[in-house]
Amino acid sequence: MSRADALFLQNCRDILDHGVWDTDLPVRPHWEDGTPAHTVKKFGIVNRYDLQEEFPILTLRRTYWKTAVDELLWIWQKKSNNIHDLNGHIWDEWADPDGSIGKAYGYQLSIKHQYPEGEMDQVDRVLYDLKHNPASRRILTSLYNHQDLHEMNLYPCAWSMTFNVSGNVLNAILNQRSQDMLAANNWNVVQYAVLVHMLAQVSGLVPGELVHVIADAHIYDRHVPIIEKMLAQTPSPAPVFRMDPSVTDFYAFTRDSFSLEDYIPAPSRTRSPSLFEEACAVNAIVVVDQNWAIGRDNDLLFSLPTDMKRFRSLTLGGTVILGRRTLDSFPGGRPLPKRRNIVITHCPDFSREGAETVSSLAAMREATAGTPPDQLWVIGGGSIYAALLSQCARAYVTRVDAAAEGADSFFPNLDKLPGWTVRAVSEPVTENGLTYRFYDYVNTKLCD
Numbered sequence: 001m002s003r004a005d006a007l008f009l010q011n012c013r014d015i016l017d018h019g020v021w022d023t024d025l026p027v028r029p030h031w032e033d034g035t036p037a038h039t040v041k042k043f044g045i046v047n048r049y050d051l052q053e054e055f056p057i058l059t060l061r062r063t064y065w066k067t068a069v070d071e072l073l074w075i076w077q078k079k080s081n082n083i084h085d086l087n088g089h090i091w092d093e094w095a096d097p098d099g100s101i102g103k104a105y106g107y108q109l110s111i112k113h114q115y116p117e118g119e120m121d122q123v124d125r126v127l128y129d130l131k132h133n134p135a136s137r138r139i140l141t142s143l144y145n146h147q148d149l150h151e152m153n154l155y156p157c158a159w160s161m162t163f164n165v166s167g168n169v170l171n172a173i174l175n176q177r178s179q180d181m182l183a184a185n186n187w188n189v190v191q192y193a194v195l196v197h198m199l200a201q202v203s204g205l206v207p208g209e210l211v212h213v214i215a216d217a218h219i220y221d222r223h224v225p226i227i228e229k230m231l232a233q234t235p236s237p238a239p240v241f242r243m244d245p246s247v248t249d250f251y252a253f254t255r256d257s258f259s260l261e262d263y264i265p266a267p268s269r270t271r272s273p274s275l276f277e278e279a280c281a282v283n284a285i286v287v288v289d290q291n292w293a294i295g296r297d298n299d300l301l302f303s304l305p306t307d308m309k310r311f312r313s314l315t316l317g318g319t320v321i322l323g324r325r326t327l328d329s330f331p332g333g334r335p336l337p338k339r340r341n342i343v344i345t346h347c348p349d350f351s352r353e354g355a356e357t358v359s360s361l362a363a364m365r366e367a368t369a370g371t372p373p374d375q376l377w378v379i380g381g382g383s384i385y386a387a388l389l390s391q392c393a394r395a396y397v398t399r400v401d402a403a404a405e406g407a408d409s410f411f412p413n414l415d416k417l418p419g420w421t422v423r424a425v426s427e428p429v430t431e432n433g434l435t436y437r438f439y440d441y442v443n444t445k446l447c448d
């Protein structure tokens, strides 16, 4: 059992057995079906993680730690508030049409402030002090800027870090006002543990303790059965965390600078309903006509530049899963650039530069184990969609208001399949004489 497992078990047991329910109070969040999302909580939980001892990741359930690191780098290193700079999709629903999440997170860290030594943002101030004033008791950051709260879609939850150097050891306190234990507790812990490792390495220090202070540690009503199941899982020892030792500049770390050895989480049996959306949806992405037709003679039915741009930006940086005939239909038969391409084919001798080949769905699952499912994109053709649809939690369907002639390949009609429902529809786009809309379908069988 990892130390993080032990603390998680202890926290959740305490919340479930001794926590206070807010069932009789009006609450802000609601489930997708409109029911208020009530919680049971404990106030003022303090967890201490010794980073020298082990890396604080759960094994009771997989934490999609690479996606968590991506988000951390997005906030602390890119200092961005635009989802287009982020690989994952956890922030999509909080973003405005330009992709901005308002004056939250990265935006706050990007603002320069006046200090005696000159203008710096909060991150550079920390880096400066760790190097020049390690004895300082004033090394801290805060995202909770009241002046800008009205322009934040979600108020910062993990809102402050306090850094403190003892000898050559870097300790830190993460202050969190609100914590969804199931969806985000270990996600936040992993992120800030990685941050302490990064800051220690570039400051010539060794990482020490991460103290996580949580004001409102809660479990949502619909998470209770999932947590109970999780608490009964068999945990494993903590994996070994490695970081590229050659990086000495905070801004030079990438997601590939970090790795975990022997991370063996318990298999996840249920997808949890989540308000703070989890990164666990395999996606399908497709263009269909009004009859759900997708192709003719191994070619697309339509040419839609805006759709193609969206396809590119959604899939960029992720993994695309496709059949061999779909690969052949791409320009020059080449794999899509800047994405991992996994081709499923029965032909044992097939190989194509820049693409990986697997010969079964099981082999595909094995090749993608550890990749956050929300970065896995099933892109066709017809037989691949049909084979993988039951494993897709979302389908991004571009629906063209026209009927193509002579189509020979189809996508399953999601309006007729049980469990599939439309979550969002875009405004119409008109291009090349065709009108189309982007539909966001979800598979409630996997989301419940």
Ligand SMILES: Nc1nc(=O)c2c([nH]1)NC[C@@H]1CN(c3ccc(C(=O)N[C@@H](CCC(=O)O)C(=O)O)cc3)CN21
Residues within 6 Å of the ligand: 285, 286, 287, 300, 307, 308, 309, 311, 312, 330, 331, 336, 337, 379, 380, 396, 398
């Ligand atoms: N929404 C959507 N639109 C599509 O066109 C589409 C899907 N889904 N799903 C599956 C297949 C995959 N198809 C594709 C995908 C990419 C390229 C391609 O060449 N893309 C390049 C260039 C994009 C550009 O012109 O900007 C890429 O880098 O993505 C071609 C056909 C068409 N299909």
Ligand SMILES: O=c1ccn([C@H]2C[C@H](O)[C@@H](COP(=O)(O)O)O2)c(=O)[nH]1
Residues within 6 Å of the ligand: 028, 029, 155, 157, 158, 178, 179, 180, 181, 184, 185, 188, 276
């Ligand atoms: O990093 C995060 C971000 C969000 N959460 C959770 C905590 C709460 O359940 C919600 C936010 O709702 P509020 O009503 O604003 O507290 O999101 C988290 O745990 N960690």
